[in-house]
Amino acid sequence: MTNPSLLIVRDLHVSVEGKAILKGVNLTVNAGEVHALMGPNGSGKSTLSFCLMGHPKYHVTSGQILYLGQDMAALPPNERAAAGIFLAFQYPTAIPGVTIANFLRAALRGVRGQDVPVKEFRQIVKANLNALGIAESFMSRYVNDGFSGGEKKRLEILQMAVLAPQLAVLDETDSGLDIDALKTVAEGINALRAPERGLLLITHYQRILNYLTPDVVHVLVNGRVARSGGPELAHELEAKGYETFRDQETVTPVAS
Amino acid sequence: MTETWSEVTIDRLAKQLREPGWVTELRRTALARHRELPWPHPSDDVWRRTDVSLLDPSQGFVPAEPKLLQAVPLDHPQVARSLKPLDGEQLAARLNGSWLSPPALTGVNVQELSDAAKSSPAVVRRLLESNGLTDAEEKFASLNAAFHHDDLFIQVPGGVRVEQPVRLLHLLSVAPKQAVFPMTIITVGSGSSLTLIDEYISIPAGSSEPHLVNSRIELILESDATVHYVRLQRWAPTAREFLLQRATLSGGAHLTMANINLGAALSKAHIATRFTGEHAESRLYGFVFGHHTQHIDQHTLQDHQAAHTFSDLQVKAALQDQSRMVYTGLIRIAKRAQHTNAYQANHNLMLSRDAQAETIPMLEILADDVQCKHGASISPIDEEQTFYLMSRGVPREAAERLVVMGFVEPIVQQIPFAPLQEQLRQEIEGSLH
Ligand SMILES: Nc1ncnc2c1ncn2[C@@H]1O[C@H](COP(=O)(O)OP(=O)(O)OP(=O)(O)O)[C@@H](O)[C@H]1O
Numbered sequence: 001m002t003n004p005s006l007l008i009v010r011d012l013h014v015s016v017e018g019k020a021i022l023k024g025v026n027l028t029v030n031a032g033e034v035h036a037l038m039g040p041n042g043s044g045k046s047t048l049s050f051c052l053m054g055h056p057k058y059h060v061t062s063g064q065i066l067y068l069g070q071d072m073a074a075l076p077p078n079e080r081a082a083a084g085i086f087l088a089f090q091y092p093t094a095i096p097g098v099t100i101a102n103f104l105r106a107a108l109r110g111v112r113g114q115d116v117p118v119k120e121f122r123q124i125v126k127a128n129l130n131a132l133g134i135a136e137s138f139m140s141r142y143v144n145d146g147f148s149g150g151e152k153k154r155l156e157i158l159q160m161a162v163l164a165p166q167l168a169v170l171d172e173t174d175s176g177l178d179i180d181a182l183k184t185v186a187e188g189i190n191a192l193r194a195p196e197r198g199l200l201l202i203t204h205y206q207r208i209l210n211y212l213t214p215d216v217v218h219v220l221v222n223g224r225v226a227r228s229g230g231p232e233l234a235h236e237l238e239a240k241g242y243e244t245f246r247d248q249e250t251v252t253p254v255a256s
Numbered sequence: 257m258t259e260t261w262s263e264v265t266i267d268r269l270a271k272q273l274r275e276p277g278w279v280t281e282l283r284r285t286a287l288a289r290h291r292e293l294p295w296p297h298p299s300d301d302v303w304r305r306t307d308v309s310l311l312d313p314s315q316g317f318v319p320a321e322p323k324l325l326q327a328v329p330l331d332h333p334q335v336a337r338s339l340k341p342l343d344g345e346q347l348a349a350r351l352n353g354s355w356l357s358p359p360a361l362t363g364v365n366v367q368e369l370s371d372a373a374k375s376s377p378a379v380v381r382r383l384l385e386s387n388g389l390t391d392a393e394e395k396f397a398s399l400n401a402a403f404h405h406d407d408l409f410i411q412v413p414g415g416v417r418v419e420q421p422v423r424l425l426h427l428l429s430v431a432p433k434q435a436v437f438p439m440t441i442i443t444v445g446s447g448s449s450l451t452l453i454d455e456y457i458s459i460p461a462g463s464s465e466p467h468l469v470n471s472r473i474e475l476i477l478e479s480d481a482t483v484h485y486v487r488l489q490r491w492a493p494t495a496r497e498f499l500l501q502r503a504t505l506s507g508g509a510h511l512t513m514a515n516i517n518l519g520a521a522l523s524k525a526h527i528a529t530r531f532t533g534e535h536a537e538s539r540l541y542g543f544v545f546g547h548h549t550q551h552i553d554q555h556t557l558q559d560h561q562a563a564h565t566f567s568d569l570q571v572k573a574a575l576q577d578q579s580r581m582v583y584t585g586l587i588r589i590a591k592r593a594q595h596t597n598a599y600q601a602n603h604n605l606m607l608s609r610d611a612q613a614e615t616i617p618m619l620e621i622l623a624d625d626v627q628c629k630h631g632a633s634i635s636p637i638d639e640e641q642t643f644y645l646m647s648r649g650v651p652r653e654a655a656e657r658l659v660v661m662g663f664v665e666p667i668v669q670q671i672p673f674a675p676l677q678e679q680l681r682q683e684i685e686g687s688l689h
C-alpha cells in the first residue's frame with residue numbers, strides 16, 4: 001500500500017478580482033520532502049500559498065488541490081489548518097487588542113478540536129519560546145501589532161512550532177531577517193522535519209537553502225511552473241537571475 | 257397629563273426628601289426654565305438624528321419617587337452579580353434611592369444631596385446653579401434639575417489619596433412608564449486622587465413598556481486632583497435615557513474616564529469635559545455595545561478654556577443586529593487656550609449588515625497655536641484578520657469574536673481595576689452572537 005502524496009497541485013488556475021494569476025500550476029510534495037518555490041516578483045507564489053490555505057478572495061477557476069489525497073476545495077481555512085496545513089505569511093496580519101497568548105490558545109483549540117488544558121498550553125508555549133529564543137513577555141503583546149519585520153517572522157515560526165503542522169508553506173519567512181535570526185528560524189524549521197512531514201519554502205534567496213537543503217526546486221514564472229530541478233537550480237538562479245525564463249515567457253504566444 | 261410634571265410633583269418630592277427650601281426653589285426655577293425653552297430645532301446637527309420626543313416625560317410617563325418604586329428582587333441574576341464586591345474594591349450599593357446598607361468608604365464622604373444641602377449649602381448651591389449648557393441641552397437637563405431624586409453628593413477632601421477603588425451601585429426597580437431622575441455629584445479636592453466605578457442598573461417589572469431615565473453626573477476636579485472614573489450603563493432593554501455627564505477640571509487636574517454603554521433601548525448622552533485651569537489633562541474612552549434595535553446617540557464636548565491643556569478622546573462602538581449609533585463630537589478651543597492638544601477618534605465596527613453608524617466631528621478652534629486631530633471610521637470586521645485567524649485553525653465565529661474583543665480591549669484596558677476588566681470582557685463576549 002502506498003500513501004498518497006502529501007500535496008498534489010493539479011493544473012491549478014486561480015483568479016483574483018477577475019484577473020487570472022495562476023495559469024495551470026502542477027506541483028507534488030511527498031512526505032519527508034523539502035521543496036523550494038522561487039520566481040520573480042508578481043509571478044504568483046503568494047497567490048499559490050493563499051490558495052493552499054483557502055483564502056476567500058482567491059478563486060480556483062479550475063484544477064485541484066489534493067492534501068493527503070483529499071480535495072481541499074470545499075474546506076474553509078480553519079479545517080485545512082486542522083487537517084495539518086500551515087502557512088507562514090509573507091506579510092502577517094496585525095490583530096490589535098488580541099494577545100499572542102489568547103491567539104495561540106484559540107489556534108491550538110481549533111486545530112485539536114478541543115480545549116487545551118492551561119498547564120499543558122503553558123508547557124508547549126514555554127518549550128517553543130525557549131527553542132526560538134523568544135522572551136516570555138512576547139506572549140502578552142498583540143498579534144503582529146507594531147511588530148518589526150523580523151518579529152513578525154519569528155511569530156510565524158512560533159505558531160508553526162506550536163501547531164506542528166504536517167505540511168508547512170513558508171512564504172518568504174527568510175526575507176528581512178538578520179543573520180542570527182535566519183539561523184534561529186532555520187533551526188526552528190529543521191526541528192520540525194520528520195518523515196511524515198513536508199515543507200514548501202517560498203524564497204528569493206539561496207541563503208536559507210544552505211540550512212534547509214531542498215529536494216526539489218521549482219521556478220514559478222507568470223503563473224506557471226516554468227522549470228523544476230534539484231538544489232543546483234537555486235544556485236543557477238542566484239547566478240543568472242530570471243532573465244532566461246523571462247525570454248521564454250515573451251516568446252510564448254499570449255491570447256490578447 | 258402635564259399636571260403630572262408640575263409644582264405638585266416637586267412639592268411632593270421636597271416633602272419626601274426633607275430638603276431645605278432653597279433646593280425646592282431651584283427645582284421650581286428649573287421647571288419654569290424647562291417650560292420656556294424650545295425643543296431642539298429639527299435642523300440642529302447635534303439633535304436631529306434622534307427622536308427626542310421619546311425622551312419627553314409628559315408623553316405618558318409618571319413620576320417614580322422613592323416610595324413608588326417597586327421592590328427589587330435581590331436574587332435577580334444581574335443584581336446578584338453586581339452586588340458581589342469585586343476583589344479589592346469598596347462597594348456602596350443603593351436601591352431605589354436608599355442605601356442597601358450604610359456606606360462605609362475610606363477617604364470618601366458620601367451624602368444624599370438633601371443632607372449635603374444642609375451641611376455644605378454654598379458648595380451644593382453653586383453646583384446646582386452651574387450652567388454652561390446649550391438651550392437644547394438645558395431643555396432636558398432642566399427636567400433633572402426639577403425632579404431629581406436618588407441624588408448623591410460624593411466628596412473627597414483635599415490632599416487625600418483614596419487607595420481602594422470605590423464602586424457605587426445604583427439599582428433602580430421601575431414599573432412600566434415610570435420616569436426616574438438620578439443625580440450624582442462628585443467633587444475631588446486639591447491634590448486628591450480617587451478611582452470611582454459608577455454603575456447604573458434598572459430592573460423593570462416584566463413588561464415591554466418603556467421607562468425613562470434622565471440622569472445627571474457632575475465630576476469636579478479641583479487643582480491637581482487625579483480621578484479615574486468609570487461609568488457602567490446597564491439600563492434595562494426597555495429604558496430610554498437622557499444623560500448629561502460633565503467634568504470640570506481645574507489647573508493640573510488629571511481625569512481618565514471610561515464610559516461603558518451596555519443597555520437601554522434609546523440613549524442620548526451628552527458628555528462634556530471643561531478645562532478651566534492650565535495643564536489640566538483628560539483621557540476619555542467610550543465603548544458602546546449596540547444590539548437589537550438600540551439607538552445610541554452620543555455627543556461629546558472637549559471644551560478647552562485654559563492654555564496648556566490636553567484631551568484625548570476615543571469612542572468605539574461595536575454594533576450588531578439592527579442597532580444604530582450616532583456620534584457627534586465637538587472640540588472647542590477658546591482663544592486664550594493656547595498650546596492646547598486635543599484629539600478625538602470615533603471608530604465603529606459593524607457586526608451586522610443591518611446596523612448603522614454615523615459620525616460627525618465638529619471643530620471650533622479660536623486659538624492659533626494648538627494641535628488638534630480627529631479621525632473616524634465605520635467598517636465591518638476585516639476579512640484579512642479573519643482569514644489570518646482561520647488559517648490557524650480558529651473557526652470563523654470564534655475568529656470574529658476575537659477580532660471584536662481585540663477592538664474593545666484598548667477601552668477595557670483603561671478601566672483601572674483588573675477584576676472589573678475581566679468581568680466586562682466576559683460579559684461583552686457573552687453577548688456577541
Ligand atoms: N488580492 C489581490 N488583489 C489584486 N491583485 C492581486 C492580489 N493578490 C495578488 N494579486 C496580483 O497577483 C499577482 C501575483 O501576486 P503574488 O503576491 O502572488 O506574487 P509573488 O510571486 O508572491 O510576488 P513577491 O515575490 O513580490 O512576493 C501580482 O500581479 C499581484 O498584483
Ligand SMILES: [Mg+2]
Nearest residue numbers: 045046047090
Ligand atoms: Mg509573495
